[in-house]
Amino acid sequence: MLHLHHLENSRSFRIIWLLEELNVDYKLTCYERNKAHLAPDSLKEIHPLGHAPILEVDGRPLVESGFIMEYLLKHYDKEQQFKPSDDNESAWEDYTFWMHFAEASVMPPLVMRLVFTKVVEKSPMLVKPISKSIQKQVENSMIDKNLKIMLNMMERQLQDNHWFAGTDFSAADIQMHLAVVGANAGEGLDKVKYANLLNWLKRCQERPAFKLSEEKGGRLQF
Numbered sequence: 001m002l003h004l005h006h007l008e009n010s011r012s013f014r015i016i017w018l019l020e021e022l023n024v025d026y027k028l029t030c031y032e033r034n035k036a037h038l039a040p041d042s043l044k045e046i047h048p049l050g051h052a053p054i055l056e057v058d059g060r061p062l063v064e065s066g067f068i069m070e071y072l073l074k075h076y077d078k079e080q081q082f083k084p085s086d087d088n089e090s091a092w093e094d095y096t097f098w099m100h101f102a103e104a105s106v107m108p109p110l111v112m113r114l115v116f117t118k119v120v121e122k123s124p125m126l127v128k129p130i131s132k133s134i135q136k137q138v139e140n141s142m143i144d145k146n147l148k149i150m151l152n153m154m155e156r157q158l159q160d161n162h163w164f165a166g167t168d169f170s171a172a173d174i175q176m177h178l179a180v181v182g183a184n185a186g187e188g189l190d191k192v193k194y195a196n197l198l199n200w201l202k203r204c205q206e207r208p209a210f211k212l213s214e215e216k217g218g219r220l221q222f
């Protein structure tokens, strides 16, 4: 029995999406964020990390979106529809690289950006100009530059490939999707410079399993 604990607007959307692609039966429990934009404490009763996603497999809680996806692929994707086989070396390398890149490289600056936005929002009026100025410095020196390099890498990959792992859609696209949505938030990505990336985003959103995931888990909004 699979039981997914999903926090609104979060990485657990990835797991709903993969479960829908796999067409597997599961129980879904949705949680709202608290006033501090964090997960409710009740998630800590399921796993000490208290983060989303948590997938309970026969009562055993699994965490880390990348690990949960690999677990689901191993047990439910017997025909390897969503992961290249080991003997397709180039697709396997692309798949594995982008799976890791999403969480290890793209998400940290996006989370940092979110944290600084919240700090500015919550600063008392008198301190706001100072917190805004710190936010700007961090954006310029640590976030923007790094994200630009990463976005250019993604755009180059999608110039030559329909999906992140090559010709076929895979779980690497699901893992990367949230990162790209995060990077596209606010003013949005340049439509000319990142045309391939934005077209890929549309292709993801057109998948029937993606639409079902939005119906069940809500739309991602950053």
Ligand SMILES: N[C@@H](CCC(=O)N[C@@H](CS)C(=O)NCC(=O)O)C(=O)O
Pocket: 007, 009, 010, 011, 012, 037, 038, 039, 040, 050, 051, 052, 053, 063, 064, 065, 066, 103
């Ligand atoms: N690396 C973990 C990150 C898990 C994580 O930070 N989840 C966020 C949601 S996107 C969360 O639960 N935040 C709420 C909180 O920290 O209270 C993964 O990929 O699953």
